[in-house]
Amino acid sequence: MNKPNTWAQWPDEKGRFGEFGGRYVAETLMPLVLELEDEYRAAKKDPAFLSQIDDLWRNYVGRPSPLYHAERMSEHFGGPKIYFKRDELNHTGAHKINNCLGQVLLAMRMGKKRIIAETGAGQHGVATATVCARFGLKCVVFMGATDVERQKPNVFRMKMLGAEIVPVSSGTGTLKDAMNEALRDWVTNVHDTFYVIGTAAGPHPYPELVRDFQSVIGQEAKSQMMEREGRLPDAVMACIGGGSNAIGLFHPFIEDEGVRLIGVEASGHGIETGQHAAALNGGKPGILHGNKTYLLQTDDGQIIDAHSISAGLDYPGIGPEHAFLRDTGRAEYLTCTDKEALEGFQLCTRLEGIIPALEPAHAIARLGDVCETMDKDQILIMNLCGRGDKDIFSVAEHLGMEI
Amino acid sequence: MPTSRITARFDKVRAEGRAALVSYIMAGDPDLETSYKALCALRDNGADIIELGAPFTDPMADGPAIQRAGQRSLKAGTKLTDVLALAKRFREDDKDTPLILMGYANPVFHLGYGAFADAAADAGIDGTILVDLPPEEDHELREAYARHEISVIRLATPTTTDKRIAKVAEGASGFLYYVAVAGVTGSGSADPEDIREGVERARRVSGLPVCVGFGVRTGEQAAAMAAIADGVVVGSAFVDHVRTSLEAGTPDEIPSKIGALAAELSGALADTRRN
Structure with missing residues (x-):
């Protein structure tokens, strides 16, 4: 694929990032999707x-x-200086609310009174x-009924x-089944309902607007880094399910082509087992x-x-801009198994x-490998x-401990 | 282009002064042999056009009846190429009944638009309805179809505006499928008077016959819809016969049950002679 003139020019007027993206929805939803684009x-x-x-x-x-x-994490790996962008400190405990606020304000501009959303781990549902x-x-x-069972605290919160x-x-x-059902509801209640999609995927303009709302993460990180270190980082890194927190950071x-963009997909029991969530790999x-x-x-x-293992990464697709960044080579996409993520979870907690x-435990678990490719005077x-x-x-439960 | 099977069929139906019966079944539900017999039963009992469902794991526009039919078909191992083979078998001794493949974009995209178009033409498929491939996204498929006589059947809905219907009509052929209710397949029925204007506009702008579907289950409903439409589509009601026969432990009765419903519906439509 040819390198675009600017990486930030996408999506084009058809909602495409290179060959990816677009608006593949039933005709009933087309007028609404087009209206949403105008409104946005x-x-x-x-x-x-x-x-x-x-x-x-x-x-x-x-x-x-x-x-x-x-x-301590930086010392542990003995490589570059590691910074954490602390989006876990947001109200509701994750980055999801950045996007929910934006979409709900759009819904109100459009006069919609009823909001629907899909959720996996429950973080997007709680935020919405x-x-x-x-x-x-x-x-x-x-x-999903399976997720309702494994994410009881969030179900109660909602x-x-x-x-x-x-x-x-x-x-x-x-x-994915929750998303199918949300789309069915939307088709049925299209007159009064706004669908707040939780990740940077779905029909255009969702991947673009979710990315834009989540970009507050990367914009802040960039100016904070300039303030602290007086320069850009050498690499930015995030876990990827649908990919909204990653695209928001990237x-x-x-x-800034000198900045490596690194995403980490969930490879579950291992890609070779067929039981994973690594759509790009x-x-x-x-x-x-x-x-x-x-x-x-x-x-x-x-x-x-x-x-x-992470309900929030348990999705067979990926936002279309990540597909584009992968094929053009602008971003790198690594994988992390369930077992490694549990190790990352414990490491971060202890250190x-x-x-x-x-979800971010998947990125944490790959820090060691990424650090090996970087110098001590670099920043991630x-x-x-x-x-x-x-x-x-x-x-x-996975560690065999009782609460 | 010579007259397509679809055009010829609408000419015949119009000459008889009635609306066409467009029937839907899911290919491979519960197996391909039963589907073949069901296709024959539909044709023998007055179905004018047959939509053959291709199963997909994530049927976003379908209600529970067709969702489950797709799951039964996938469980039996049905692939897109099997659906085409079923069409081809039917076409061997039926040269006239239009066959429309209905499904979702991904299996067709995965096979490749060009390869699919060639195989579909070879199987005697006359058109396709791919629910999640709106006019904005079906350009490549239409290019692949241009070498064959395959129609892209487009959908119009109650949410389709005056401005949008032109976009829907551009490049459409065969007929337009008017979705009577905003919702999924098998959901509530529409009052024909509520959609009369939308159907007339769709017909006027496209110059194509307009078939109305979603929520039509009985002869009475079909006859009422025939007052405003060139064809009436019935799907979930046929598919329900597969489920009830399976639940009753009488899968052998599926073709005859489907045939009986087709007879009832076509009888009701025959009584709507407008001339």
Whole structure:
């Protein structure tokens, strides 16, 4: 694939990042998707919209999140200076709320009164339910039945926040099935409903607008780094499910070609076992949930269920911009197994006194390998995109410990 | 281009002064042999056009009935190439009944648009409806179809605006499929009067016959819809016969049950002669 004129020019007017992205939705949804695009273009230029979201990020979410020098982690690996972008300190405990706020404000601009969302780990569901409570909007969250079972604390949080939880038992009852059901609901209630997609995927303009709302992570990290070190980092790194926290960190650095962009996919029990969630490393291009991107699929184009210890990474696809960044070579994509992620989880907890979510534990677990490729005087930023409170039960179970 | 099977069929139906019965079954549900017999039963009992469902793991636009039909078919191991082989077998001794393959984009994309177009033409497929391939995204498929007589059947819905219908009509052929209700397949039924205007506009702008589907299950509903449409699509009601026969432990009865429903529906449509 040819190198584009600028990395930041995408998506094009068709919603494409190179050959990926697009708007692969049923005709019933097309008018709404086009309307959303118009509304988003207008909102981006509206100072009132921008100042409202800025105020909420600052005073409701708690932004900017700190950029923390993980001293003991840096010493442990003996390589570059490691910084954590502390998005786990956000209200609701993860980066998800950055995007939810933006989308719910858009929904209100469009006069929609009912919000739907899909959720895997429950972080996006909790964030959406939280913002809906804040603005008095009806909120319906679709969640795979398997995930409802393994993420009980978040299910309870959403209920307390006034959201209706719809357990989805079709398919394997995980994130992709929840997304199918959310799309079915949207098609049925298109007149009054806004679909808040949780990751940088789906039909255009979702990958673009989710990326833009999450880019607050990378913009802050960039200016904090300039302030602290007076220079750009040499590498930025994040875990990838759909890829919203990663693209939010990457995008403000995308034109700075000296900065390595490193994503870490969940390889579950190992790519060779077929039980994983590494769409870029173990999938092929295809069409699902509104976009063309890398997907886990059979030789007949049927979607394969993903597997990851982390419910938030348990998805057979990936945001289309990551597919593009992979094929052009602008970003690197590594993998991490369930077992390695558990080790990363424990390492960070012991060395830094920060209990990470299992999602960023995948990035933490690959820090050692990445550090080996870097010099001592270099700098790496890793996005600590979520905190681990929600995962303590499943981690205890995997470690054979009783709570 | 010589007159396509689809055009010829609408000419015939129009000459008879009635609306066409467009029936849907899922290929390979519960197995390909039963599907073949069901196709024959549909044709023998008055189905004018047959939509053959190709299963997909993630049918976002389908309600529970067709979701489960797809799962049964996938469980039986049905592949896209099997669906084409089933069409080809039917086409061997039926040269007239239009066959429309209906499904989702990914299996077709995965096979390759060019390879699929060649195989579909060879199998005697007359058109396709790929639900998640809107006009904005079907350009490559249409290029592949241009070498054959395969129609891209487009969908119009109650949310399709005046401005948008032109986009939907551009490059469409065969007929337009008007989705009567905003929702998934098998969901609530529409009042024909509520969609009359949308259907007329779709027909006027496209110059194509317009078939109405979603929520039509009985002869009575089909007859009512025939007042405004050139064809009436029935899907979930046929598929439900597969499920109930399987649950009753009588899979052998599937073709006859499907045939009986086709007879009831086509009888109801025959009574709507408008001339």
